[in-house]
Amino acid sequence: MKITYKTPEELKLLTDKIRPETLVFLKKLKKKKPKKLDDVVHVLHYDAFTNFDCLDCANCCKTIGPRLFDKDIERLAKHLKLKTVDFMEQYIKTDEDGDYVFKEHPCPFLLPDNYCIVYESRPKACREYPHTDRKRFYQILDLSHKNCETCPVVLEVFEELKKENF
Structure with a gap:
């Protein structure tokens, strides 16, 4: 599913529209705890990013802020x-x-x-966002669902995950 939207508000509306179905899916995932979830999510992450350029969007930089640690600040x-x-x-x-x-x-x-003027030194949270390539994705299902409102890649990963046979 190619996610199309024009503004961050439209992305949030799209996420809100499919929220009930996504919550049912998340409940099922949490109950089953599929062993292959990380592998599937990582493939979906890389597939989505081959067709998506963060520079076309930057919703994360525009609408949410990272939690900063001392090392980030330094x-x-x-x-x-x-x-x-x-x-x-x-x-x-x-x-x-x-x-x-x-x-x-x-x-x-x-x-x-x-573009980010501190890209090489950006905070850890920025480097790791949107977290769809991390291990133990199961642990951040709720956070990732929330990130669907901000990142079209996360929304696309969730929509593709729904098609998997878990």
């Missing part, structure tokens, strides 16, 4: 040639969960052409 500060304390003062806040996050959305390092 790496970003170094990349920008700032002292860590100055970087934090300019770009970071603590959210309601006590996590470090960027003060603003879209990401302060996202350029109008969807």
